Amino acid sequence: EIVLTQSPATLSLSPGERATLSCRASQSVSRYLAWYQQKPGQAPRLLMYDASNRATGIPARFSGSGSGTDFTLTISSLEPEDFAVYYCQQRSNWPTFGQGTKVEIK
Amino acid sequence: EVQLVESGGGLVKPGGSLRLSCAASGFTFSPCSMNWVRQAPGKGLEWISFISSTNNYIYYADSVKGRFTISRDNAKNSLYLQMDSLRAEDTALYYCARDGSYANYPHYFDYWGQGALVTVSS
Numbered sequence: 001e002i003v004l005t006q007s008p009a010t011l012s013l014s015p016g017e018r019a020t021l022s023c024r025a026s027q028s029v030s031r032y033l034a035w036y037q038q039k040p041g042q043a044p045r046l047l048m049y050d051a052s053n054r055a056t057g058i059p060a061r062f063s064g065s066g067s068g069t070d071f072t073l074t075i076s077s078l079e080p081e082d083f084a085v086y087y088c089q090q091r092s093n094w095p096t097f098g099q100g101t102k103v104e105i106k
Numbered sequence: 107e108v109q110l111v112e113s114g115g116g117l118v119k120p121g122g123s124l125r126l127s128c129a130a131s132g133f134t135f136s137p138c139s140m141n142w143v144r145q146a147p148g149k150g151l152e153w154i155s156f157i158s159s160t161n162n163y164i165y166y167a168d169s170v171k172g173r174f175t176i177s178r179d180n181a182k183n184s185l186y187l188q189m190d191s192l193r194a195e196d197t198a199l200y201y202c203a204r205d206g207s208y209a210n211y212p213h214y215f216d217y218w219g220q221g222a223l224v225t226v227s228s
Binding site: 034036042043044045046049055056087089091094095096097098099100 | 150151152153165167201206212213214215216217218219220221
């Protein structure tokens with residue numbers, strides 16, 4: 001099983017600030033990594049797939065990068081609706097998710 | 107608009123069974139691969155099962171293999187999860203999720219339902 005480790009566990013930022021979230025895989029997943037956003041009481045929403053491709057309808061302030069074992073999700077300027085929990089997921093092997101990073105209002 | 111609506115959740119005793127359903131609408135269901143993903147209360151996400159468009163490829167996570175059975179009825183635009191020999195650790199919100207590819211193994215999950223809560227407790 002490929003283990004995904006996300007850091008930090010919690011990110012405290014203000015609206016308008018830049019958010020940088022990390023996801024590290026226990027072995028190479030090539031570029032087969034996705035990011036999801038989940039708000040309280042809601043289902044996850046696909047943001048990025050194959051490391052750097054934005055899903056349908058996702059704003060350009062979200063970007064993804066990385067390959068191999070190290071990946072980053074960047075939110076260039078936080079909007080109020082971006083405060084949520086973010087998960088990474090790999091599909092190189094049977095799908096696994098990271099434990100999540102909570103982006104909270106500072 | 108793509109919609110996935112789960113039903114069939116509830117409270118069940120350890121060792122019991124439950125069948126979840128997922129009704130799909132707003133897209134052409136038959137060519138799409140589908141998945142079940144669960145989330146224990148206050149915890150992260152766990153993929154548990156995949157089924158290809160024509161039922162030819164079916165996969166399970168080790169945690170549910172031999173106890174859960176995924177199936178689909180393309181004529182009814184529906185996905186199912188038969189859960190047997192339930193354990194306390196199966197307590198979770200179960201999401202039906204469309205696979206973002208037409209491949210024969212799970213990729214990414216581009217649309218999700220709102221989930222069905224399954225509680226396993228005596």
